[in-house]
Amino acid sequence: MSLPHRIRALPFLVVCLTSSAAAQSAADRVATGDSLSRLLSPAEALREYELAVALDSSSSLARWKASGASIDVAKQLTSDHDRARRDRLYAVAQRHAEAAIALDSLDADAHFMLAQALGRLSLTKSGKARVRYGRRIYDEAARALALDSTHDGAHHVLGAWHAEVERLSGLTRTFAKLFLGGGFLGRADWDSATAHLEQAVQLRPEYVFHRLELAQIYLDRRRDAAAQDQLERILTLPNTDVLDWANKEEAMRLLSRLRERQSRR
Template sequence: MAQKFLAAVCFLFLGTGALYAQSVDEMIAAAKQLEKQMKESEALLKYKEVLKIQPDQVEALIGASELSSREGNRQKDKDAKARYFNEAKSYAEQALKVAPNNAGANYVMSVAMGRMALISGVKEKVAASRDVKKYAELAIKFNPRYAEAYHVLGKWNYEVANLNFLERNAAKALFGGLPDGSLQQAIANYEKCRKLDPSFILNYLELARAYKKDDQQTQAMEVLKKAVTLRSIHQDDNAIKADCKKMLEDMQ
């Protein structure tokens, strides 16, 4: 009788564990579906729900970090931006603690640090930019076909190539300088991203800007013409295509 009771208890706990795991998997699947529907605010909330149940769930941490960076970028108020970007960094840090060799965890950290750099003062911007490069390169190390990580490296090269006098002096004072960044390398990174993921619309806009900055007008216009024909996948894609269209009109 006692053996039957113990067997029943074990079955109950094992069954509960299976249902628990299934519910988390279903919640993550629901979050991804919301992303596909371009409902990123709702997807972010769903990832946060997962993390209340399972705080170290890496896929949810990565998703929450990436979407926090995107949500923050949409905010008009600088303080609101900073709150989202800090959350993105916090989720990325936790993901890296759990899975330091995970390409996605390193990628979202590079994105979070890049977003922080764009709203920071000169010294903070320079300091953050070093981490952007570090984590993007780690993402590529762990997944050499990580298109978005090449995009981040392209953005890093573009921004470093266009640092102003104060920023370059800050980099020299803090770190003895920054690694060389160039428009040519930015273009190479963006083109690598485009080869790996031809549907990534933001990459087209940034690639066109780099070509234009490098006085390659024809190439810039060709990239923009292609961008406006692509199907929107992410919530911001329609706005990005509108920016591409305006840039193309201004160049014609």
């Protein structure tokens, strides 16, 4: 190659090398974020994932992992003083998940993260907005399952959706259908709630929150023995989520109440 051609090729080579280095660095950041997530350090993991996004904005993986870490940070902020920061983090989680879907619409994890972010964000909204969020939550979780039928998180979201709608009073559901555009709520049923949560537990039996949600559904359906089995199993599991300490406290509370009820029979 002549000298002029070499000189002209240099910018192209620099761009290629820089892109390769950036992609590798982004992968390293994601790997570090994963390690921190396993250590239940979501704030530190979020920083790593967002650095990965800054290095490689085309990474759907980095985007949906940043979404998940944002949710894990936000859901620990329970005081009124932290409300604004919590809501901002849920909005950040939504944006990351939507960006991940825009980059790869066939990524089940991206759709699941959006469903999860919307679910958390909906709790901060008015009744009418929550009905609208409910439709999107259902659609995104269903899309995740259509892409990956073994996605335990998507099964959990759909099961919880069915259960939450079934827990609404008849008057509330009728009002939502008539005035809030909530006609889709009619598809909710307890059998679907149970089936989805049972599948989530089967797919990831060590995850405390799956079992807690399933136990609550069993209690709603007066299946006390099945609920007790789930609650007792929860107390033997390791913590794998930042809220597992609280989930286990709730399991102990429900178990105590259940045993008290049984003793009165």
